Amino acid sequence: MFKREIVELNMGPQHPSTHGVLRLKLKLDGETVVDLEPEIGYLHRGVEKLAENFNYLQALNLTDRLDYIAAVSNNLGYIETLEKLGGVEVPKKAQYFRVLLTELNRIASHLLWLATHALDIGAMTVFLYAFREREMILDMFEMYTGGRLLTTTFRYGGLKEDIPEGFDKKVKEFIKIFPSRMEDYEDLLTENRIWKKRTVGVGVISAEDAINLGLSGPVLRGSGVPYDIRKVEPYEVYDEFDWEIAVENGCDTYARYKVRMKEMRQSLRIVEQALEGMPEGEFRAKVPKTLKLPKGEVYHSIEAPKGELGYYLISDGKGTGPYRLKVRGPSFVNLQGLKPMCKGHMVADVVAIIGTLDVVLGEIDR
Amino acid sequence: MSYLEELKVKIENMFSPEKCYFPKENLLSFLVSNSEVRGALSYLKDVEGFKHFVMLSCVDWLEEGKFELVYIVWHPEKKVNAMVKTKIDREKAEFQSLHDMWRQICTYEREIWEMFGVNFIGHPRLEPFILEDWKDMPPMRRDFDTLHYVNEHYEWREGREESYKPRDYIGEAFDEWRKK
Numbered sequence: 001m002f003k004r005e006i007v008e009l010n011m012g013p014q015h016p017s018t019h020g021v022l023r024l025k026l027k028l029d030g031e032t033v034v035d036l037e038p039e040i041g042y043l044h045r046g047v048e049k050l051a052e053n054f055n056y057l058q059a060l061n062l063t064d065r066l067d068y069i070a071a072v073s074n075n076l077g078y079i080e081t082l083e084k085l086g087g088v089e090v091p092k093k094a095q096y097f098r099v100l101l102t103e104l105n106r107i108a109s110h111l112l113w114l115a116t117h118a119l120d121i122g123a124m125t126v127f128l129y130a131f132r133e134r135e136m137i138l139d140m141f142e143m144y145t146g147g148r149l150l151t152t153t154f155r156y157g158g159l160k161e162d163i164p165e166g167f168d169k170k171v172k173e174f175i176k177i178f179p180s181r182m183e184d185y186e187d188l189l190t191e192n193r194i195w196k197k198r199t200v201g202v203g204v205i206s207a208e209d210a211i212n213l214g215l216s217g218p219v220l221r222g223s224g225v226p227y228d229i230r231k232v233e234p235y236e237v238y239d240e241f242d243w244e245i246a247v248e249n250g251c252d253t254y255a256r257y258k259v260r261m262k263e264m265r266q267s268l269r270i271v272e273q274a275l276e277g278m279p280e281g282e283f284r285a286k287v288p289k290t291l292k293l294p295k296g297e298v299y300h301s302i303e304a305p306k307g308e309l310g311y312y313l314i315s316d317g318k319g320t321g322p323y324r325l326k327v328r329g330p331s332f333v334n335l336q337g338l339k340p341m342c343k344g345h346m347v348a349d350v351v352a353i354i355g356t357l358d359v360v361l362g363e364i365d366r
Numbered sequence: 367m368s369y370l371e372e373l374k375v376k377i378e379n380m381f382s383p384e385k386c387y388f389p390k391e392n393l394l395s396f397l398v399s400n401s402e403v404r405g406a407l408s409y410l411k412d413v414e415g416f417k418h419f420v421m422l423s424c425v426d427w428l429e430e431g432k433f434e435l436v437y438i439v440w441h442p443e444k445k446v447n448a449m450v451k452t453k454i455d456r457e458k459a460e461f462q463s464l465h466d467m468w469r470q471i472c473t474y475e476r477e478i479w480e481m482f483g484v485n486f487i488g489h490p491r492l493e494p495f496i497l498e499d500w501k502d503m504p505p506m507r508r509d510f511d512t513l514h515y516v517n518e519h520y521e522w523r524e525g526r527e528e529s530y531k532p533r534d535y536i537g538e539a540f541d542e543w544r545k546k
Contacts, residue, residue, distance in 0.1 A: 041496035049506055084390050211442075214419050214470045232445050233392060298389045299438055299449060301420070312423050312436065326423040336470055365496055 020361030043365040064150040072105035073304040081311040094158035100274040109305035117355035158284030199254040203341040203353040217307025222256035224249040229303040306330040329363035395449040422474035463489040481506035
């Protein structure tokens, strides 16, 4: 008879489905995962250390490179943390525009997730479609900031530039097109038999475990916990808009897929309202050219596309840069859910679970 | 009186916190002695209901000669944050591991052990995490000089050709734009 044996297998760092440079050490019994260990650090650039040597504006550039798919959200979190410490009142127009851009960024991030997640599982068509729509959003970013991926969008006290002419026309075009495109994706996937077989019941994590592990974002909401910082601790002007938290009770990959799809629709609702209600006025508060913050510390978190993104900032009151900047990247924490989710599944399901966690290695290694 | 203000009074009665204050609304911050950290955190978790552990961070106060450990927790129902801080000696950087309270503290402690060199007693696995083959001083300490390290370990790449001077290039374009 054959002897059973545990085999160790390396997956990554250069593996198309690990979304960057994630390496997994799998322990396999046949094709079933017995144990799993993520190895990180291939993209470590020392963002937190570099920020200590930079001034506040320079450190903003570093935040782009954390979660490079959702750079706008990263900028927003960092700038808001500075504003909380400095105590600046941001003009309404700037706040509306910030919300608009962040929500567009959320859609772009989720589209990239949808594209790659579906591609990993084997649905090639969605990949091509989703990138088409993502391109529209990146064009808007390019129009406003000049950058497509690394945007460095906001400034202390508001925006860097006023909203360019013709920007609203582009957004309106997107709002008009996107709902029908969403239907296209859903037609391809939601009731697809293969898609359901690959996702339903895969990567189950209970609400209790998810809270204990500190998971956040769509992963937590997929387990039936209605926790969204935009609702529970509203920043900017999120409390002025009419939208709902996307929650699903399935706890599995399919539920998280549905949560993100719902979330894109809700984001579009917010974009629509933000564009309609965009007030006139100043786009930047009066702030000094060289930024100096009073001595103190603050922790501030926002809802990034991947979960709770927090910045812990300390200023010593002397320098023009942060004394310490600690980033709580949502992917860093969410990755800890990988092990409990994968145990007992096949190797092919590991690919699906990495996709559903939607990790970005720039944020994990920092 | 709001919930956090009540909590502040309770904590002042129960423990001996220094600098108990609100850095922003919805956030209570206080500094306790080393022996009180576990008590304060388990009080917040089990009695008050701060179930969600947000993050653990470390700050290097070089001039004081101290490391500061910062535990941030969140209350899902009251929607408030609390920040428990403690200072440990920089020379003898040791602290008890609290990984049994929240599972994810394990990962944070491992990172801090690597980046700051704080030894967490009772931690199941203090192994290299993000860095690879690191033999120098822990890099997030404030006396670690990044530039010195780079000069020692890497070669500077030669600059580009003379033809590329960004300042001149931008200047020309800027002047042209001005004329319009």
